[in-house]
Structures are given as C-alpha cells and as structure tokens.
Amino acid sequence: MNFIKNLFRNHTxxxxxxxxxxxxNYLLDEVFTGPENSSIKTRKLQLKxxxxxxxxxxxxxEMFLTNNEERRRELFDFSRCLFYKDLMPSIEELLINYINxxxxxxxxxxxxxxxxxxxxxxxKSCRNLSYFFEPEITDLKRHTEYYRFLGEYFVKTNNGYxxxxxxxxxxxxxxxxMENIQKSFQELISDLSDKEYKKHEQYINLSFQLVxxxxxxGINFNQQITEEFWDKIGIENPxxxxxxxxxxxxxLFYRGPISNIAKMILLQxxxxxTRGVYFDALHSVYITYSDLYFSDDEHFDNLKxxxxxxxxxxxxKVSEVI
Numbered sequence: 001m002n003f004i005k006n007l008f009r010n011h012t013x014x015x016x017x018x019x020x021x022x023x024x025n026y027l028l029d030e031v032f033t034g035p036e037n038s039s040i041k042t043r044k045l046q047l048k049x050x051x052x053x054x055x056x057x058x059x060x061x062e063m064f065l066t067n068n069e070e071r072r073r074e075l076f077d078f079s080r081c082l083f084y085k086d087l088m089p090s091i092e093e094l095l096i097n098y099i100n101x102x103x104x105x106x107x108x109x110x111x112x113x114x115x116x117x118x119x120x121x122x123x124k125s126c127r128n129l130s131y132f133f134e135p136e137i138t139d140l141k142r143h144t145e146y147y148r149f150l151g152e153y154f155v156k157t158n159n160g161y162x163x164x165x166x167x168x169x170x171x172x173x174x175x176x177x178m179e180n181i182q183k184s185f186q187e188l189i190s191d192l193s194d195k196e197y198k199k200h201e202q203y204i205n206l207s208f209q210l211v212x213x214x215x216x217x218g219i220n221f222n223q224q225i226t227e228e229f230w231d232k233i234g235i236e237n238p239x240x241x242x243x244x245x246x247x248x249x250x251x252l253f254y255r256g257p258i259s260n261i262a263k264m265i266l267l268q269x270x271x272x273x274t275r276g277v278y279f280d281a282l283h284s285v286y287i288t289y290s291d292l293y294f295s296d297d298e299h300f301d302n303l304k305x306x307x308x309x310x311x312x313x314x315x316x317k318v319s320e321v322i
Contacts, residue, residue: 015051016112018088018290020283021062023318024055026296028078031322039082047084054290055079056088057118057221058282064134076125076132085126090116091285092225095215095257099229103251112289116222180239181212184246188253207253207262208242214258216241257285263307268299287311294318 019027032039046053063079066072089097089112101107113119121133185208189197197204213219216238218226235241245252252258264281280299287293293300293314304315 013050015291016054016088016289017046017051017292017294018054018056018286019059019083019318020286020293020295020297020300021059021279022296023294024059024063024075024079026318027082027322028075030319032078032082039078043082043084052084052086052112053082054086054088054112054286055083056283056286057090057114057116058279060087060118060122061135061221062279064140072134073132077129080122080126080129083126085123086112087114087116087119087122088112088286088289089114090220090222090225091214091257091261091282092116092220092222094285094289096225096229098256099249099252103249103256105255107288116225181242184243187243188246188250202266203262204253206265207258210258210261211245211253212238212242214261215252216245257288260284260288264299264303267303267306287314290314292316294322 031037032042043053059079060076063072063075066075093114093116097110098104098107118133118135121131125131125133185205188208189204192200192204215226218238220226230236230241233244235244261281261284264284265277268277268280280297283295284300284303288311291314294316295301296318300315301317304312
C-alpha cells in the first residue's frame with residue numbers, strides 16, 4: 001500500500017531543500033567523509049521522508065568553474081549521488097513563470113523541474129553513474145565573457161554594487177541606446193515622490209538595470225528561454241523590451257526573482273569578486289522557492305539578519321544544523 005501511495009504522491013507532498021554551492025562543498029568535506037556516510041543512501045532516505053534535496057544549474061556552473069580537475073570531478077560525482085535528479089528551474093524559467101502567473105504577491109506552489117541548460121544531462125548522470133558531462137570550453141568562455149561584461153560595469157559603492165548608468169555600454173559590438181533607456185527609467189520613477197525615490201534610489205537603479213541586462217538583453221544562462229518569451233510578445237529590440245516592462249509589468253522591478261537578486265547584491269559591500277557577488281545573488285532567488293535553504297556562506301546569514309522577509313527564515317547555515 002505504501003508503495004502505491006509513493007507512486008502517486010503529489011509534488012506538494014514534498015519539501016524542497018535547496019543547497020547553495022558552499023553547502024555542497026561543506027557536505028563533501030565535513031559530513032560525507034567516509035564509507036559509513038553514503039550519499040546514495042541519504043538521498044533514498046530523504047526521498048522516503050518526502051524531502052527533495054535540490055541544486056541548480058548555478059551550482060553546477062560553479063562546480064565546472066573549479067580549476068582543479070580532480071576536485072571538479074569529485075564535487076560532481078558526490079552531487080549526483082546525493083541530490084535530486086531534477087534541477088531547480090533556472091532563474092529565467094522562474095522569472096518567466098512568475099510573469100505568466102501575473103506577478104502575484106504570493107506565488108502558488110508548483111512542481112519545480114528545470115527544462116533548461118544541463119537538466120537533461122544532469123538527470124542522465126544521476127541515473128547512470130558511468131555518464132559524465134561538462135560544458136564545452138567555448139560555452140564556458142562565452143558565459144565567462146558575460147560575467148566580464150558585468151564585472152566591467154558593476155561599481156562598488158558604500159552600500160553594495162550597482163551598474164554604471166551614465167556611461168556608454170557596448171554589448172556584442174552594439175551600443176545600448178542610453179537615451180531611450182533613460183526615458184524608460186524616468187517613466188518608471190515618475191509616480192514616486194522625491195522622498196520615496198531617495199529612500200529606494202539605489203535599489204530602483206539596480207533592479208532596473210538587472211531587468212535590462214538579464215531579461216531584456218538576455219545575459220543569462222538560458223538566453224534561448226528568454227528569447228522565446230520575447231518572440232511570443234513580438235519585441236526583438238532589447239531597448240524596446242525595457243520600455244514594455246515599464247509600461248506593462250512594472251511590478252517586476254519591485255518583487256519576484258529580480259528583487260532577491262538586487263537585495264543580495266546591495267548587501268555585499270566588501271572585497272569579494274564581482275563574479276562571486278553575482279553568483280550569490282542568483283542563488284538567493286531560490287530562497288523563495290525552497291522550504292529550507294542551506295548555505296555555509298556568511299553573506300546569506302547576513303541576508304537573513306538584514307532583510308525583513310519571512311522567507312529569509314528558511315536560510316540555515318549548514319555547518320550549524322548538519
């Protein structure tokens with residue numbers, strides 16, 4: 001009877017536990033250190049207890065950026081034995097689903113299963129331990145260029161990182177139409193009083209530019225998904241896309257996945273590399289979509305203490321609870 005019940009369990013019966021990259025490293029180095037601690041048995045036990053231990057394509061990408069080949073393979077082999085066979089949806093999938101659902105204040109729970117980059121290969125590698133994959137070096141370099149682009153235009157301030165807004169930016173040899181972009185920005189803040197704008201100035205500037213870069217220009221891990229969305233809308237020019245977002249879905253700047261990314265970037269006014277800041281910010285999106293969120297990074301502990309949001313209570317420092 002229990003077997004039949006397990007076959008037909010609904011996705012809402014499961015708890016979704018997300019493990020950010022630092023927690024994966026901690027588990028490998030400090031918890032699963034001997035044969036008596038089996039990652040495969042742990043996964044089976046957690047599923048039996050209705051818990052899905054998730055990672056995402058962001059986690060995998062950080063693994064693939066590990067320079068030491070032996071360590072890179074060790075992390076991969078460990079992860080495919082411990083974590084769930086489906087990846088968390090990509091940032092782009094979550095963002096587009098959020099838009100399609102009408103940008104709700106509280107999203108209805110739905111099945112979390114990515115269909116984007118790495119997802120098919122990841123499932124295959126979890127089921128077949130002799131199967132191994134890594135991204136092509138050309139893809140790795142291409143995405144690295146994206147982060148160099150962000151690194152070039154991210155500027156550290158006293159309160160965190162922002163994107164330069166008053167200088168010409170060239171992407172793929174094309175200059176952003178800054179005059180039109182400025183008009184869209186002015187339209188976005190036109191309903192705010194001077195007091196409201198001053199209070200939230202840095203956040204609004206950053207969220208606006210994240211929407212521009214991540215969603216309108218498609219500088220993300222799954223550009224095809226973003227382009228498919230815009231194809232359906234019928235807007236090809238990225239600079240026209242930001243105008244559409246301001247006019248049709250302005251709440252996107254203030255809540256949802258983009259909001260988490262912006263808050264995490266603003267929180268980190270330290271000497272950490274820009275790529276590290278950006279990866280942390282992308283991981284932070286999954287706080288909303290998980291029941292528990294595990295990290296061993298102090299920045300997430302600070303996020304929990306700083307941001308007044310019930311979702312932040314999900315954050316657990318893995319070294320203190322496991």
